[in-house]
Structures are given as structure tokens and as C-alpha cells.
Amino acid sequence: MIRINENYLKLQASYLFFEIANRVAAFQKDHPDKEIIKLGIGDVTKALPKACIEAFHGAVDEMAENNTFRGYGPSQGYQFLREKIAAEDFQARGAEISSDEIFVSDGAKCDTGNIQEIFDTNINVAIPDPVYPVYLDTNVMAGRTGEFNNGRYKKIVYMDSTRENGFIPEPPNESVDLIYLCFPNNPTGVTITRDLLQTWVNFAHEKKALILYDAAYEAFIRDNSLPKSIYEVNGAREVAIEFRSFSKTAGFTGTRCSYTVIPKTCMAYDGNGDKHSLHSLWNRRHSTKFNGVPYPVQRAAEAVYSEKGKAQVKELIDYYLNNAALVRQKLAALGFECVGGENSPYIWLEGKMNSWKFFDLLLTQAGVVCTPGEGFGKCGEGFIRISAFNSYENIQKAMYKIKKALTD
DSSP states (O other): OOOOOGGGGGSOSSOHHHHHHHHHHHHHHHOTTSOOEEOSSOOOOSOOOHHHHHHHHHHHHHHTSTTTOOOSOOTTOOHHHHHHHIIIIIGGGTOOOOGGGEEEESOHHHHHHHGGGGSOTTSOEEEEESOOHHHHHHHHHHTOSOOEETTEETTOEEEEOOGGGTTOOOOOSSOOSEEEEESSOTTTOOOOOHHHHHHHHHHHHHHTOEEEEEOTTGGGOOOTTSOSSGGGSTTGGGTEEEEEESHHHHSGGGTOOEEEEOOTTOEEEOTTSOEEEHHHHHHHHHHHHOOOOOHHHHHHHHGGGSHHHHHHHHHHHHHHHHHHHHHHHHHHHTTOOEEEOSSSSEEEEEOSSOHHHHHHHIIIIIOEEOEEGGGGOGGGTTEEEEEOOSOHHHHHHHHHHHHHHHHO
């Protein structure tokens, strides 16, 4: 008889954002006239930069002519985009990354979820708490986590991110093989200094571990003293894989384009202790299971690096950071302690009550959707995440409604 992967039965309830969508839909059904302002899921609201649209149109026109039409492209991405990424995102910041160490894909979510396929199921995995749910759930599906008990999986090494440590986890005392890090962090919005990141790279070298570094929100970093890439840190090429996205950078959430960087010097070990190239393993997996991002999308992504594109992307990011600053200001005035919102589009707010209860309160009383911290892990209980991805006018309106709901 056909059997299921029983690890899926260990997943807790539904995916966080699916649960949020269901609660919002149920409330809207019962209150069809109630205005809802969504500051929960991290989906952008501003249109694509004009430079990207122009490149998109040009590439679509090319697809309409036999002599410029393109069919299957290279699975790793077109060289014109990979060269721009290597030069602009890494080499310009002193990071030694070449174009052939870059894999273009249709989303950082996909890559951070799929990358675990190239690792043994018996490795020890360290994951921050709170954290983006995909890191944990994909390891549950793979069978690395053991049973769920009292809010946590038995075999996962949880790295608590709390107010006491500035929401930046410390290297664990336990032996670990695979480490997930995300900065600027989702959900807390905090950033990491170069010195602290160096500590993690040194730890990975010492333990022969690998860091999976999610830098999807690096474009929001305005503090030049902060690293945008883990490869700005000495020794990272040997122990880190980095994930990047055009979704939040240039509004590609509905267009789908991202990339993963795996240096050729990044190694892992087999059962005999022999080294193997993770670049080669991922290239094999990527080529087998992925047929490439569409040519027009990659041309649009390339336009991000043009002079016009850079200016337009900066304008987009500045807009959302201005939203985040307003959220921080208004919440602080209400007496809430929060982090993030600086060098990040997310504000992490201590709600002074159960996080799902606070979620329901804001939804029903203010018509504002946030993300309950409990959905990001045990350490997220009592917190909520508010996203700056909306119009400035809606942010103003949401802050007014929250104030009214909490003070009337």
C-alpha cells in the first residue's frame, strides 16, 4: 500500500500565515463593512521600480520575435544577472564571491526550505527562537526534529533570542552541525554587528558546522557599520551559505526572483570524514529539480543594478523605513517596548498579553492585522510583529486605530 511521509504528521497545526489568513477571512465574512489594514504578512505594496518594468517589457518583446526568443535558460541563472549580483552585492563590499557561485531561483523561501535536502537526516540542527517558520517546518518534514512536546521539538537545538540578549542568539553549548541565522532578523527586525557575526563564523569553523545565512532584508540596512553579507566576515566562505531575495529589495514578491550563494570553498563531510563541495551538491540538486527563472524576470532583476534602478530601489526602501519609523514612534508613545524598525521593515512589539489574544484584539477592535509572536516560536509568546509594508496613509490610519482600541 502507498505510505505517507509520517514526519508531516509532526507539523504543528497549519502554517502560520495560512492560519492568519483564515482568521482574517472569517472576521471579514462576519463584518463585511469593516475596513481591514494588513500589517501582518511581509508582502510589499508599492509597484515595481520603473527601471524593472521597462526591462520587463523589453524582454517580453524579445520573446515575441523568433530571432530573440529564448526557451529553457540555464538552471543557475543567466550570466548577465549573476555577474551583476557578484559585482554589486559582494565584490563592491569586499566580499570574494564570483558569478559562478550564485544560483538564481524563484524565492528565498524555496531555497531556505530546499537546501536541507543535501544534508544527512541525522545531523544536529540549531535554530533561533523566534524564527521564520520555514526553517523549522522543513526540517520537521525531513525527519530531523523528533517529537513535539511542550512547545518544542525534541531533537532541535533552540537558540533563544530574548530581550536579555538583545534578541541575538549566542552559539549553543551543544554540538551542532547546521545553524540557521537571519539578519536583519525576521521576525524581530534586529541586526547583527560584524564582530558578533565573526564569533559565529569562528564557532562554525571550530565545530565543522555550516551556517545558513538568510539576508533577505539586507537592503534595509542603512547603518554602514553593519555587515550586509556574511561574506564580509573573515573565513565565512568555508562555512556559510547565503540567501538573498529581490522580493523586499525591489518588490518582486509577485514576480519571484532570488538567489543563493554557495562558495566553491564551502565543504561538508561524508560518514568517513571526507570533504565534499556543497556547491557541487547544490548544483546537482538545483539542475535536477529546477528549470530556471523566466528570462523576462531575470532581465527585470538585472535592472535593479542600473543607475536608475538603484535610485528607484532606494526610494522604495526609504518609503518602507519611513513607515517603520512612524510605527515605532506611535507604539513607543503608547508605552510599548519594541525593537526593529531601524535597518529593518519589521517592528517586534511586547504586547503585555498572549500574542494570539493581542492579535485578535487588534483585528476585532482596530481592524489591523499583525503577526502573533507565538507563531515564530516559544520565545515569541507575548510579542507581535508589525510590518511596515503598506502605504504611509494606511500606516497612519492603523496607528490611530490601534491607539483608539487600546485607550478608549
